[in-house]
Amino acid sequence: MLKIDELQVNYGGIEAVKGITFQVPEREIVTLIGANGAGKSTTLRAIAGLVKPAAGRIHLQGDDITALSPDRIVSKGITLVPEGRHVFPDLTVLENLKIGAYLRHDDLEDDIKWVYDLFPRLKERSWQAAGTLSGGEQQMLAVGRALMSRPKIMMMDEPSLGLAPLVVKGIFEIIKEINKQGVTILLIEQNANMALHIADTAYVLETGRLTISGSGRELLSNEAVKKAYLG
Numbered sequence: 001m002l003k004i005d006e007l008q009v010n011y012g013g014i015e016a017v018k019g020i021t022f023q024v025p026e027r028e029i030v031t032l033i034g035a036n037g038a039g040k041s042t043t044l045r046a047i048a049g050l051v052k053p054a055a056g057r058i059h060l061q062g063d064d065i066t067a068l069s070p071d072r073i074v075s076k077g078i079t080l081v082p083e084g085r086h087v088f089p090d091l092t093v094l095e096n097l098k099i100g101a102y103l104r105h106d107d108l109e110d111d112i113k114w115v116y117d118l119f120p121r122l123k124e125r126s127w128q129a130a131g132t133l134s135g136g137e138q139q140m141l142a143v144g145r146a147l148m149s150r151p152k153i154m155m156m157d158e159p160s161l162g163l164a165p166l167v168v169k170g171i172f173e174i175i176k177e178i179n180k181q182g183v184t185i186l187l188i189e190q191n192a193n194m195a196l197h198i199a200d201t202a203y204v205l206e207t208g209r210l211t212i213s214g215s216g217r218e219l220l221s222n223e224a225v226k227k228a229y230l231g
């Protein structure tokens with residue numbers, strides 16, 4: 001569904017992503033794992049159109065979407081749940097959800113219901129200011145807001161960051177459920193153990209290059225992966 005060919009991204013003189021090629025098949029959960037600074041966020045930001053690649057192509061269902069504007073990319077069906085959530089703190093939960101649908105002009109009722117069914121906690125807190133939600137609830141809201149664009153592919157940048165283990169478990173359960181409902185997932189994580197457990201396909205990114213790939217299960221039992229990422 002999503003094809004990344006020889007993607008290269010530079011910041012000034014620094015090559016953050018050095019020509020990576022990988023695919024995200026429809027309805028799969030694909031994960032990129034890697035250490036700090038490996039280029040994981042940069043890869044997602046390039047796909048989302050937030051940074052311009054120096055080289056390479058990105059295709060969605062055969063369409064070249066390389067360097068379309070971020071809005072166009074959302075309209076085509078790719079959404080990003082950014083690292084650190086970035087909810088609008090002074091707006092309510094419901095207002096934040098509606099912002100996720102700002103490119104749509106149809107009825108939102110069904111989708112708000114969909115998000116509230118996935119996250120009953122958000123429904124209870126519909127009128128609460130997003131800035132007063134707990135970290136886990138803000139992550140739920142960030143995911144819910146992304147779903148409001150009705151994505152084909154949801155990209156997630158370290159959803160587990162800073163959350164307690166039990167909350168992380170809940171977030172991963174929800175990712176699986178959203179995937180089961182037909183949304184393709186591209187997940188990046190430092191919590192390699194959790195990510196590999198739910199991934200159909202996984203890649204290791206090391207200083208801007210993909211070094212290892214396989215099924216989630218294969219990488220869980222790969223000695224190099226165990227040593228470097230599964231402590």
Ligand SMILES: Nc1ncnc2c1ncn2[C@@H]1O[C@H](COP(=O)(O)OP(=O)(O)OP(=O)(O)O)[C@@H](O)[C@H]1O
Binds near residue numbers: 036038039
């Ligand atoms: N806006 C920027 N300007 C300059 N350099 C940047 C910028 N954003 C990222 N970089 C650099 O690009 C490299 C890759 O960063 P990136 O954020 O993609 O890594 P990451 O794998 O997401 O790391 P982390 O796990 O810490 O989030 C790093 O060396 C980083 O310092």
Ligand SMILES: [Mg+2]
Binds near residue numbers: 040041042157
């Ligand atoms: Mg990052």
